Amino acid sequence: MNMPCLDPKHPKRHITHLHTPLGVRSVYDSVSFCTRCGSCQQACPLYRQTRQENFSPRGLNQLVRLFMEGKLTLAKHGADVKAQFAACLLCGQCTAQCAGRVPTAEHVLEMRRALGLRVLPGSLQRFLRLRETNPRRFAVWMYAGLWARRIGLLFLLRPVLPVWLRRLDEMLPSKLPLRHLDFLQQTTYTSRIGTIYMPSWETQWLCPQQGKAVLALLQKKHRVRIWENTATGLFSFLYGDVRESRKQLRKLIRRHRSAQCPVIVVDDIDEYQFLRNAPQLFEGFAGWKSWAENLARSTRFITDFIPLSSLKARRSEGPVRLLGGCYRGPAADVLEKSCKILTTLFKQNFVEYEDPLFGWPPVLAGLAGTSFAIRTEGEIVKNIARTQTKTVVVLSGLTALAVNATLARYYPAAKAVPIAQVVSR
């Protein structure tokens, strides 16, 4: 039997099988596991804002299925569905609520690929793509940008800058250290292969203090080697071409193999999930799949390096909460471990799931000025203020910057801190 396909003309642009929390399934099978029970609706920030079925995760899943079954066609109806598929924030809250753990965000990505949708502004898309296609040029632009910011040039040019750059500028602290200068000086290079720390781009350039905290945690027991400015292919996977993403992953796999497959530590929950799900990009590529599986097995999140026994309870000024992120894949273990860490540290002051804070939308959607993302951010900040939370713990540096920027404006009493910094404080 021929498996229904979204885009039969361009099968290589798509993933054939998804690694869902409940096993490997074809995209059609995966989307068919939506029983239309509607449990996802109230978790979806889009549905909560629009109250329209075609913006709900259930609606998006049904649309994907209708396209796959040929009841709707890309040529005829593609234009009518672009708005809702572009609007999805990929926050994965629906999957967390779903009994069948249907990965709606993955289906949305598949549909975006079929529709050829580009959801980010062109300049932001080109700039971030550089990190994968030409890391050196990316580094040059980052240096130039940070210097321009430091000497005030960015401030002067604000009126002509694109929206995302202005937002990014607002998001960053005024005294932002240039990367390497104080961050890499503290790293220990060893000739022996140890644990590899692969800092995310924001850790390298925008929040090096997170890198310091991670290193402090890792160096207690491990020999650490840093793979700086390494692209994983996550950006292309989310916003570009899946073939480009596969290419980046191949590079990483080769490097990982040549380094005798050590443990790789990442500090960004999105990177972690992407790497843990890397084998799904190589379904049908026999050799690469097993190497990708090896890479996935070797990938760890920083919480794996925080032994609970080493933590001592400490005082906090007020309630501490964990803010969800974009959980498309295997983040449940990280969430569970994070909760345990925070419970050990803050005892009753850590409030777990009592009043759920919904996941912060992808920071890039916020940078792009998507109204849905901005309204969702507002809703979360309102929730933080209502619960008088003092510390919001997050699982990615960029999210910490975005949350802090919004908090500074609307609820300065609270502060967002990445988990590594919370622990190493």
Place this chain on the structure above:
Amino acid sequence: MRLPRACIAALEQIVGPDAVQTTEPALWVNAYDCSLSRTRPDVVVHLSDAQQVPAVVRVLNGYHIPFVVRASATNHAGSCAALRGGAILNISGLNRILQINTQQGFAVVEPGVITGQLQRELAPLGFFYAPDPASESVSTIGGNLAQNASGARCMKYGATLDHVLAADVVLPDGSYLPLSRKDNGPDWIGLFAGSEGTLGVFTRLTVRILPVPKHIHTFLATFPSLAACVQTVSDLTARGIVPRCAEAMDQPTTQAIEAFAHAGYPVSAAALLLLELDGTPMQIKKDTRLLEEICKQNNVLSFVTAKTPQARAALWRGRRSAYAAMARLAPNVMVGDGTVPRSRLPHALQRVRALLNDQHISASLLFHAGDGNFHPHVTFDERHRLSAQRMGKLVKQILQICVEEGGTISGEHGVGVEKRGSMALQYDTATLKTMAAVKQALDPQHLANPLKILPDHYAEKARPACALRPEVAALQAALLAAQEPLYITGNNSRLKTQSRAVLSTRSLNQIYEIDLTNYTATVGAGVLLCALQQALHKQGVYAALPAGNGTVGGAFASGCCPWFYSHVLGIEVLLADGSCIRYGGKFTKNAAGYPLTRLFAGSHGSFGVITELTFKLFATPCKLPQPRVYEEPQDGLLWQRLKNELDPTGRFKSLPEQKQ
């Protein structure tokens, strides 16, 4: 169906152009709910203000366009499928909580308010809204009322319709009706509850809220047999303890859940029971002692008590993950719903399990042990036609078992389109015809959620009518022989008519059954209240009826005892054409068809002669409010329309006419 452009323009003028969708994808995503039904509408209208509803309905009525009201669309019956196309009215935007009054114990909400959201708002105030359908975190209060949904707490607190005090309704012709439980006359809100949007659209609801019980204890008990498990609940009821919840499951279900959720349930027992008691600490202590004693009498295998919220949550974790345990196995989960009298539950469950085993179908079987309602969760793949057909057949067989065991085809999920065919298994032609007449009276053009609830060509498919008792047959003959409009009287204690054109129910003075297993009584409508009380007292049971000279039928039909409406489970009525209808039975939940008990409650004999009533009994005396003073009902739109449909020849004296 292609909608006239003028109609679309008129709709756009009312709700705004962005709120009217006609693109193919938008229509397809509004074509389904949680069932297998999938029918594409022709337009989707998103409503954001209750005032838009009458105007939109009037426009649709003007163009004869059918419409289906839709909110979260989480029902399992296919109630939201637009079978004749037309418009989908999305009321999810009507989601404001307008008032919470803790002093008088009510909340005023719009129908699109999520039930869980209301619970969250009430919790800090120390109050709660009693109906708790499993989907409460996503389903709406309006949807719950339209399906008359209930949940685990139903045994103690009742279904949604028992908690709605007032409702504003827009009829299918656009006329607006504020209904209240304080009104004299039939229980109109009760009639609209469970009507699945086929009679009108709710635009505002006033619901009852209750103080949160300060102490709740949860118990987990395992038994060597299903019968022992159900008997425990019956024995509890017999001792005057009504548990807050009594959830149970059989062994294969416990094993399936335990394998998935690791909730710590003992898997060796044949049946597992989760019980919850609430009240004051003293009362709980006393009840717990009794419970333990009763469990021991029924050969309990293990007994665990949870007193703290954390421990309670741990016990509930397994039960709550029952759906998830099945949803991971296959693309579709059929959540069945049938109810039988509690005494028949073990036998019905054994038959259903045998049926599943015969067909080599793995399914979990959960049940509300307190009210005889069970939910088989069966996995299948709708993409395979054979699998879907097999499932359809299986559902029908399960429902057939329910009916054979004296139960109903739906306890809380409604009928919609999925169980429409099975309505003929449960009801005879006259009863289905009466339901059709109710629909015809309020929606003569069949525009509101058409083709739902009632099966096609029901006259040929319906089950044969039961033989009439001799005294009812005599009454039927007298009714048909009458030449002029008749007053229906009981003991003439309230109406006090001097007219000679009277049909008295005094001949129906037999107590047919006092069932101490199910705690129900079935009596003739002419039984005197004092005689009934004596008979019940002998058996050590009580009914929620006052003493007095009146008859049971009179207390029910005169509108003096409105609290009694929710205790009546079954009814037999002689209609104007001499036909006899039977609705309900010895089961406490019934969401199959229009709740006819509520139509005849407080109807003052205008629509038919009540000949028999089945109602709940209690082990302890009930605290009853003061009966209302008898007064003639006020004439109203609903009254007139139903009178014209159910008694077109005017065989029964209509009190409002007499007043004129």
